[in-house]
Amino acid sequence: MTDRHVVVVGAGPAGLAAAETALAAGARVTLIDAGDRPGGQYHRMLPEAYDAARPEVLHHGWRAFDRRRRRVLAHPRCSWWSDTSVWALERPDPERPGPPRVHVLRGPADAGGRRRTTLDPDALVLAVGAHDRVLPFPGWELPGVFTAGAAQALAKGERVVVGDRVVVAGTGPFLLPVAASLLEAGSRVLEVLEANSPGTVARGWSRRPWQLAAQAAKGGELAEYSALLLRHRVPYRTGRTVVEARGDGRVEEVVTARLRADWSVALGSERTLAVDAACVTHGFSPQLELPVAAGCALRTGTGGEFVEVDSDQATTVPGVYAAGEITGVAGAPAARAEGALAGWLAAGGDREAATLRPLRRSRDQGRAFAARLARAHPIGAAWPGWLRPETVVCRCEDADYASLCRAAEAPQTASARVAKLETRAGLGPCQARICGPTVAELNARLSGAPAESAVEGLPAPAPHRRPIAQPIRLGDLAAPPEPHHP
Amino acid sequence: MSPRRVRAGSDAARRRDRPLRITVDGEPVDGIAGQTVAGVLLAAGRLAWRTGRSGAPRGVFCGIGVCFDCLVTVGEERDVRACRRRVRDGDVVTTQSRNAPGPDRDPDRRGKPGAPGAEER
Numbered sequence: 185m186t187d188r189h190v191v192v193v194g195a196g197p198a199g200l201a202a203a204e205t206a207l208a209a210g211a212r213v214t215l216i217d218a219g220d221r222p223g224g225q226y227h228r229m230l231p232e233a234y235d236a237a238r239p240e241v242l243h244h245g246w247r248a249f250d251r252r253r254r255r256v257l258a259h260p261r262c263s264w265w266s267d268t269s270v271w272a273l274e275r276p277d278p279e280r281p282g283p284p285r286v287h288v289l290r291g292p293a294d295a296g297g298r299r300r301t302t303l304d305p306d307a308l309v310l311a312v313g314a315h316d317r318v319l320p321f322p323g324w325e326l327p328g329v330f331t332a333g334a335a336q337a338l339a340k341g342e343r344v345v346v347g348d349r350v351v352v353a354g355t356g357p358f359l360l361p362v363a364a365s366l367l368e369a370g371s372r373v374l375e376v377l378e379a380n381s382p383g384t385v386a387r388g389w390s391r392r393p394w395q396l397a398a399q400a401a402k403g404g405e406l407a408e409y410s411a412l413l414l415r416h417r418v419p420y421r422t423g424r425t426v427v428e429a430r431g432d433g434r435v436e437e438v439v440t441a442r443l444r445a446d447w448s449v450a451l452g453s454e455r456t457l458a459v460d461a462a463c464v465t466h467g468f469s470p471q472l473e474l475p476v477a478a479g480c481a482l483r484t485g486t487g488g489e490f491v492e493v494d495s496d497q498a499t500t501v502p503g504v505y506a507a508g509e510i511t512g513v514a515g516a517p518a519a520r521a522e523g524a525l526a527g528w529l530a531a532g533g534d535r536e537a538a539t540l541r542p543l544r545r546s547r548d549q550g551r552a553f554a555a556r557l558a559r560a561h562p563i564g565a566a567w568p569g570w571l572r573p574e575t576v577v578c579r580c581e582d583a584d585y586a587s588l589c590r591a592a593e594a595p596q597t598a599s600a601r602v603a604k605l606e607t608r609a610g611l612g613p614c615q616a617r618i619c620g621p622t623v624a625e626l627n628a629r630l631s632g633a634p635a636e637s638a639v640e641g642l643p644a645p646a647p648h649r650r651p652i653a654q655p656i657r658l659g660d661l662a663a664p665p666e667p668h669h670p
Numbered sequence: 671m672s673p674r675r676v677r678a679g680s681d682a683a684r685r686r687d688r689p690l691r692i693t694v695d696g697e698p699v700d701g702i703a704g705q706t707v708a709g710v711l712l713a714a715g716r717l718a719w720r721t722g723r724s725g726a727p728r729g730v731f732c733g734i735g736v737c738f739d740c741l742v743t744v745g746e747e748r749d750v751r752a753c754r755r756r757v758r759d760g761d762v763v764t765t766q767s768r769n770a771p772g773p774d775r776d777p778d779r780r781g782k783p784g785a786p787g788a789e790e791r
Contacts, residue, residue: 218735220756225734230683231704231756237684293735293754296747315736327718327729334733334753342709343676343685369676433727434717460672471736579731579739582724613738613749618731655749 189670190530191216191286191305193270193474196224198508198519199311200249202527203256206309211531214263214303214669215256216270216288218654222253224313225333226516228341242340242368244405245516267291269298269654273477283308283503284478289656296657302668307503307530310475310491311523314468314509318354319563320577320585320622321570323429323438324464332362332465339365346371347461351438353377353426354465356561357402360409362463363418373418374457379425379466380561381445388560401517402553427454427570429462438462447564466563469621470510472648478504482648487513487558488621489648495544496535497526505530513557518550568626577626578619580612588623592630600645603627613655620647673712675702690759694719701757708733708740708752711763719752721767741766 190206192199195217203215215222221229227249230236240246257264265288273284283305291298316331318324330346332354338344350371352363355378363376378385413420427449428439442453467487475491476482480499483492491506493499499506507522525543529535571577573586591603603609609623610616616623624647628634678687688703692710701710708730711719718727720741731739733753740752743764 218754230685233688233702233704234683234685236681236686239683241682292756294747294750295755315732315734325722325726325728327727330730331732331737334730337733337753338673338709338712338730339676342705343681343683344673344705344709344713345676346673346712348672368682370680579722579728579737582722582726613741614736618737657747 188212188306188530188532189214189303190307190309190527191283191303192309192311192527193217193286194224194311194313194508195219195222195264195266196311196313196508196519197226197249197516198313198523198526199224199309200252200256201520201523202309202311202505202507202530203262204252205524205527205533206531207256207259207261207527209528209531209533211306212261212263213256213259213527213531214265214305216265216268216286218267218269218293220266222257222264222266223249225337226519228337230340231342234343242365245401265290267293269293270474271652271654271656273474273653275477275479281479281502283501289654289660294655296659298660299666300656300660300663301666304668304670305503307505307532308478309505309507309523309526309530310478310480310499310510311506311508311519311526312471312474312510314470314513315617316465317467317469317621318464318618319466319567319570320575320619321427321429322572322575323431323435325576325579325582326429326431326435327433328431328435328460329429329462329464332358332463335461335463336362336365339369343369345369346463347459348372349374349459350461350463351375351377351426351440351457351459352463353379353424353438353440354467355379355563356465356467356557357406358465358468360406360413362465364409364412366463367412367416367418371461373413373416374459375440376413376418376420377424377426377440378420378422378561379443379447379564381423381443384445384562385422385560388556388558388562402515424453426462426464430456435459435462443564444566445564446566448566448569467561468509468513469617470513471617472510473615473650473653475499475504475506475510476646476648477651477653480504480506485512485558486555486562496529497522497547498529503530512551512554514550514554518547518553521546521550568629577622578607578609578612578616580614580618581608581610583607583609585626588626589630592627598627598631598633600624600627600633603631604645615650616647672715672717674715675709675713690757692757692759692761692763694763695765703759705757706753707742707744707750707755707757707761707763710757711752719765721765723768
């Protein structure tokens with residue numbers, strides 16, 4: 185018994201593994217997830233009400249996941265807090281650094297009258313995952329254009345298919361499972377388009393090919409998807425992408441074009457394709473607001489910003505650990521290894537335990553895999569060539585590219601903060617989760633100032649600083665909280 | 671030519687449907703227990719239900735609660751993410767708009783409880 189209380193945020197592959205090893209080390213665990221069932225996005229479960237007799241047909245590694253979730257959720261020292269949103273992390277006294285106070289709301293999504301309470305854990309494991317990054321293109325705001333993740337979540341999570349004639353486009357291996365989910369659910373997938381050139385993809389993947397052997401499970405998964413695409417005669421094309429969506433009130437056709445290695449459009453290569461849905465992904469954005477709120481340092485890696493962790497998955501804040509996609513995008517097996525390490529060590533388990541050796545090894549392999557993934561599927565620098573003046577960049581505020589250009593080119597509005605107020609890009613309900621990286625990149629290019637530079641004595645704007653991490657109704661904020669959980 | 675639910679009879683996951691009914695802007699819409707509001711709307715052939723600032727139609731984009739494109743009103747509660755809220759039989763759903771006649775603000779938001787910060791910063 186370590187008698188420690190570990191709070192784990194996120195019940196996907198990383199969070200569930202963290203809860204399991206923290207319990208094994210003797211800790212009390214509170215496992216929190218916004219969803220009503222565990223699994224996260226990778227093992228997104230069907231609703232209980234569906235009473236599915238064969239849920240495993242929709243998943244990879246279902247049996248191991250199912251065993252783990254039952255074991256964890258039924259454990260006497262585990263409290264499973266489903267339908268729970270962490271809306272703020274409050275840092276304690278700066279004199280005594282440690283895990284923050286966790287503010288949660290419990291109840292149906294965005295409902296009023298949710299139960300508000302707080303937790304003061306001895307250690308905190310953040311395993312909140314990532315969401316699709318989608319670059320803007322003309323017409324991407326039309327209904328019927330979905331993120332690839334949305335198409336998969338709907339197909340896997342409630343058996344809704346987004347369309348009959350679908351194109352899946354963007355970059356990364358995630359295109360394949362999404363196409364597979366659509367095919368399984370009865371869609372016709374017209375094309376799968378990988379924007380990067382065959383050369384970029386091959387060079388990224390084939391550096392030190394012996395490292396790939398460690399990812400045999402992932403390789404098997406990809407081979408399975410490829411076979412499925414072949415069986416359904418779905419063309420997989422590289423160096424091509426969707427550069428425009430068109431339609432009257434909804435997507436009716438997309439324009440695809442051949443891209444050079446830097447993602448500039450090869451003129452004359454455009455083709456139109458009649459579709460009723462387009463699914464797009466250009467990689468993943470880690471959900472960094474909770475790590476930033478906890479005070480964790482970030483690192484800039486090949487694929488963007490991630491939480492900095494040491495070889496024990498510890499962040500720069502004592503007692504706060506991070507695992508899964510927020511430390512680097514490497515897929516579910518790597519997330520599980522990181523989660524298992526983080527949970528055990530957060531619970532005060534022995535750092536030298538023999539069981540940690542294979543976990544550390546597969547974590548390291550996962551990190552190598554993440555670096556390889558980022559190199560094989562980068563975002564080409566010339567992508568803004570797709571944009572037109574009237575192209576929406578910030579979906580929430582309908583801020584278009586022309587307004588961003590105007591703000592960035594006038595000296596008095598060029599700094600990121602002023603440009604934001606001028607254009608409203610990033611001020612909408614999603615709190616810049618969707619357009620943030622795009623707006624920062626465009627503003628830096630257009631104004632010639634490096635992104636996030638400090639101006640006029642103000643600190644550099646911090647893109648993931650969202651003191652209110654999830655919406656909370658004013659009435660719930662004003663109502664007295666329930667007693668807190670030590 | 672629009673989204674749909676995999677038919678229970680041909681669903682490889684072998685699910686059981688328990689029908690339910692909600693109303694959307696007063697019209698009855700059928701779904702099954704366990705679905706999200708977004709899933710019910712999509713499967714009923716509705717691809718868009720919100721109006722953005724510019725008046726353009728919006729529906730589901732991210733599907734996992736990040737983008738806030740799919741907001742609806744459920745009962746008396748505005749600004750509910752349709753992709754994250756499970757329906758209950760008899761739910762009264764109203765579509766909402768951020769159409770602002772003025773330069774900046776949706777007038778029917780005033781005086782209503784809503785999420786702080788999100789649209790008012």
